[in-house]
Amino acid sequence: MAFWLLKSEPSVYSFDDLERDQETVWDGVRNNAAAFNLKSMQVGDEALFYHSNIGKAAVGLCRITKSAYPDPTDPTGRWVAVSVAPVRRLARPVSLAEMKAEPGLAHFPVIRQSRLSVAPVRPGEWRTILALAGEASP
Template identity: 55%
Template sequence: MTQYWLMKSEPEEYGWHDLVRDGEGTWDGVRNAQASNNLKAMRTGDLALFYHSRTGLEAVGIMRISQTAFPDPKDESGRWVAVKVTPVEPLKKPVSLKAMKLRPGLGDMAMLRQSRLSVAALSADEWAEILAMAGNAPGQRA
């Protein structure tokens, strides 16, 4: 069964267009225990929203987990993990953090309750709601 995620990246460091250009990216540098546990829980084929943090503050695209957790190549301690992701499609229109906060159906979303969490799980209903807000077909599962 597909799981859904929201993954944050600063667009100045690595944005949606970088992932599209590269065709596959390594999601590394996560140094929060809960976010790292979320990376470890991902399975190949899971879907994630690419969220631009700091600048933009909006979900901009859909990506697929293409490789499950492996040791983060940037971590000399061996404690942290990374995953690989591939772009699926851009959202038809970005969905801002402000818009998400205004939707009652998203009130329990982990990212809204823990704003510093860089990798968060989404329920199937939260996923469908955000895709509908983006103008994608309601209930679309990419």
């Protein structure tokens, strides 16, 4: 299983929305690096759901339920989407400031490539985020 980071502006689509919907299409990604990451996702992989702009914090965990397929919002057929479902809300949000203060997250995508909306997360980074949230890691 691989780990990922999915960023969304909570005013557009929040973790509350994902919990309400129980599954969603992660579409609208129009960045080559982020699209490559979407194409690399497999069913069962897990992702941190990160609220960008407002909140700037990892707030929940979600699971990939359908691997890459043509993005239904893309008339060109160039871009892909995946489907995701909520796993659980983190015990407490982990803010960007907390992440930046943690030496083990120096290369974490939200710090190193702040504009990338879909990024891989290393297992050690995953465990560190869960620990910062007050949770045990898998």
